[in-house]
Amino acid sequence: MNFIYDLHRTMMTQKLILVYEGDFTQETTKSILAMAERNLDSSGEDSSIKRKVFNVMVEALQNIVKHSSEKGTKAGSLVSSSAIFMISKDENRYSILTGNPIAKEHVASLTKNLEDLNAQDKEGLKEMYKAIIKNTQISEKGGAGLGFVDMARKSGEKLEFIFPEMDADYAFFCLKVNVSREKE
Amino acid sequence: MEILNLEGTEDTPKIMLDKKNGIFEISGRSLPEDSAEFYRPVLEWLEKYAAEANASTEFVFKLEYFNTASSKLILDVLSALEDIKGMKILWYFHEDDEDMEEAGEEFSELVEIPFEFKTY
Numbered sequence: 001m002n003f004i005y006d007l008h009r010t011m012m013t014q015k016l017i018l019v020y021e022g023d024f025t026q027e028t029t030k031s032i033l034a035m036a037e038r039n040l041d042s043s044g045e046d047s048s049i050k051r052k053v054f055n056v057m058v059e060a061l062q063n064i065v066k067h068s069s070e071k072g073t074k075a076g077s078l079v080s081s082s083a084i085f086m087i088s089k090d091e092n093r094y095s096i097l098t099g100n101p102i103a104k105e106h107v108a109s110l111t112k113n114l115e116d117l118n119a120q121d122k123e124g125l126k127e128m129y130k131a132i133i134k135n136t137q138i139s140e141k142g143g144a145g146l147g148f149v150d151m152a153r154k155s156g157e158k159l160e161f162i163f164p165e166m167d168a169d170y171a172f173f174c175l176k177v178n179v180s181r182e183k184e
Numbered sequence: 185m186e187i188l189n190l191e192g193t194e195d196t197p198k199i200m201l202d203k204k205n206g207i208f209e210i211s212g213r214s215l216p217e218d219s220a221e222f223y224r225p226v227l228e229w230l231e232k233y234a235a236e237a238n239a240s241t242e243f244v245f246k247l248e249y250f251n252t253a254s255s256k257l258i259l260d261v262l263s264a265l266e267d268i269k270g271m272k273i274l275w276y277f278h279e280d281d282e283d284m285e286e287a288g289e290e291f292s293e294l295v296e297i298p299f300e301f302k303t304y
């Protein structure tokens with residue numbers, strides 16, 4: 001049972017204030033948001049930073065919900081159809097961290113998409129947002145194709161991502177979105 | 185015209201569309217699972233209203249938060265309002281919520297309707 005202590009220590013050293021692992025639905029999204037909001041409120045966080053964190057959380061969680069219908073896979077001996085959502089907090093920033101399986105065929109286009117966003121400055125992201133919202137249609141999964149742009153805008157920092165291999169067909173998409181606690 | 189009155193929830197906004205009393209308001213939080221489905225009755229109501237609109241309409245947006253899928257539907261709502269004569273948008277934002285102020289400014293650049301910005 002040492003993993004209990006190990007997990008606890010990992011959470012402490014990574015400064016994680018919330019971890020959720022499992023299936024993601026709109027209902028779990030609402031519960032996670034309510035929990036995180038209580039946490040932010042009780043810590044007396046500045047309201048504009050609180051709003052940015054909330055904003056990034058919603059987009060990150062709803063991204064997972066939309067893509068969790070995609071069939072999971074077996075990685076080693078672990079059946080991993082579920083995803084993970086975490087928030088960390090240190091003196092300088094919050095980080096919203098997510099991980100979910102994606103089919104390897106999507107890795108190249110997603111990487112390009114995220115790199116394109118990271119190449120933009122504030123003004124460039126705003127123009128991208130406006131160009132997409134004018135022309136987009138809501139997809140069958142309910143997305144507007146604006147989630148990552150919005151996260152990048154609210155973050156003000158580069159989106160960090162890696163794709164560790166799960167098996168021949170799947171990678172685990174890990175995303176980190178930072179929200180600075182310094183007031184602008 | 186019938187009144188469209190939807191109570192707000194933790195993930196959907198309060199909506200009041202009342203032609204007779206001149207109340208047109210979307211307020212609160214908007215992050216529904218299916219934004220297109222949620223806003224469909226609003227767009228249908230506005231389509232009917234456009235055919236028999238009041239001489240002037242002040243449409244209030246007083247949103248605390250909306251997700252990106254809702255932002256697309258809010259633009260659809262604004263586009264539906266665009267063709268109605270005497271239309272004016274009152275865009276409320278919390279006085280320290282620059283992101284909501286900027287979101288209103290961006291919408292105002294995407295449609296040809298006068299916007300008035302107000303804080304609460």
